Amino acid sequence: MPTMETSRTEPRSFVVDDPQKGVFLLDREALVSEDVLRAEIKNIFAKCWIYVGHGSELKKNGDFQSRRVAGRPIIFARDSKGQVRCFFNTCRHRGALVCTERHGNVRRFSCVYHGWIYNNDGSLARIPGDEAYIENFDTSGLGLKSPARFEQYRDFWFMCLDADVPALTDYLGKATDYIDLVIEQSPSGKMEVLHGTQEYDVQANWKLMVENSVDDYHLPTTHSTWLNFMANSGVKVEPPKDKDLVLPTRGFAFDLGNGHFTTDNVNFRGRPVAAWIPLYGESAKAEMTEIRAELVERLGEDRARRVADTNRNLVIFPNLVINDGSSVTIRTFFPDGPNKMQVTAWALGPVEESESARARRLDAFLTFYGPGGFATPDDVEALELVQQGLANWSDDRWSEMSRGFGREGEQLNSDEHHLRTFWRHWNKLMTGAQA
């Protein structure tokens, strides 16, 4: 095992990456340290594009959502002219929040402290008692501040706190293909975030959720009760025939560059977009056949099969997950200390979806995902057990992540190739090392 006798001032690698020996190890300090978290805030959350929200959450001009993004109070709003905006939720005068409601529709945001008022495009509307300032006092720069960059890809809006970064679409790179695949469920190419937000804190380091979101190795053990439920509902999940598989169908993992990666699996678990399972009920068959026929007509047989018969868990580095599985989830999370994260999740569906298809999508979501789902609570438990065990980190320093290292060609979803991809990129940003 390597030793960690490096100087505190010199950046040092958190990974042992040895293709010769087929060994990849992660220094567990990365998952427990306050110092590491401080460095992450600076080197990752202040440098990368961070997901803010979906344009569909702002249906009308004047609509807003207030939330925390990368730990910061943010207002995500559509101004009176229809432009989508992002502001730091903080008064320019003394710093108080200017928006305390979770969502709503307003023309102006006002501070309850001294009454400064801002238009919904962020510009300063009024300072009470402004005659007390010197003549020609310049208020032009006193509108609500916005992150350095705020851009969208197909209505997924991201902010970046660093002005000097490539455009969002360049940052997303090949990941856009996988976002497109999700959106192709919609005949009009428009998806919407549905009402209702799921929130659950996990007493574990945020990076464990990145791993867990795309780790198909854990499914048979962590989620045996979910597999049992599926079997009880008429979806018998047969053990795989190939020795190297964990799941019944062969699935893959792809490095998409810039720290993004995805699994890409042949579906066995049913999909509300056009892959019927008995769980949905006989009455759903006819409508799902129609949905599928529309996909084939619009996209052709191959692409329709891609949309309907594959499921994918996509990670946009560092903290956005789009699970296109039992339903479509948008999941984001942010550290609240090294040993805790706050998770937020939404459901996404085609805007033109029928009432029955929408209800089926939501029901399918709850069979697996969320704090009351049949799988997520066991993921949360697994991550919390990891974090509790990591209290031993200084005496048992290295996490073993070599599964599938050395496999030539296509990489399997149940191996750890994609997790290594994440950690290499993370390590590069944290240490300045070459990946």
Added chain:
Amino acid sequence: MSAQADTLADVKVTRAEVEDFFYHEAALLDEWKLKEWEALLADDATYYVPPNDDLDGSHKDTLYIISDDRERIRQRIIRVLDPNCHAEFPKSRTCRLITNVRVLKVEGDLVTATANFVCYRYRRFQREFSYVGTYRYILRKDGDQFRIKERRVFLHAHELGRLGSVSFIL
């Protein structure tokens, strides 16, 4: 036949009866006697926990925390009693305090009643979780027995995050 005879007469119900039923149910849940609890459910029972940011939304167009029909409740019980339900192994210890019981409406054999609750939940090596909310039930009264037709749990927290998973029957 008169219209009168077509309509089921409203059952008589007292608050004390409803309270007794709620206390009995709470004891079964706290003691993890879920098979006995299941016997309190009507054949068309539903169990809902709506999201905190849209308490009045319908489960058909709103993402809930829990939205179970009768069969899903059955599957939920199978799951949480399985030792491989890791989120509930070892089992959480829960203690429910139920108060402010009110009978809101009686229509035929259906009784709508609400109660406030605090459910404390303890897990090994973890902090205490306090779930504070309101139960709203639709009970079907048959003789001196109640069966749960709908069980809806409103959590009062603005954010559910700190409550973690709802992996037990709330």
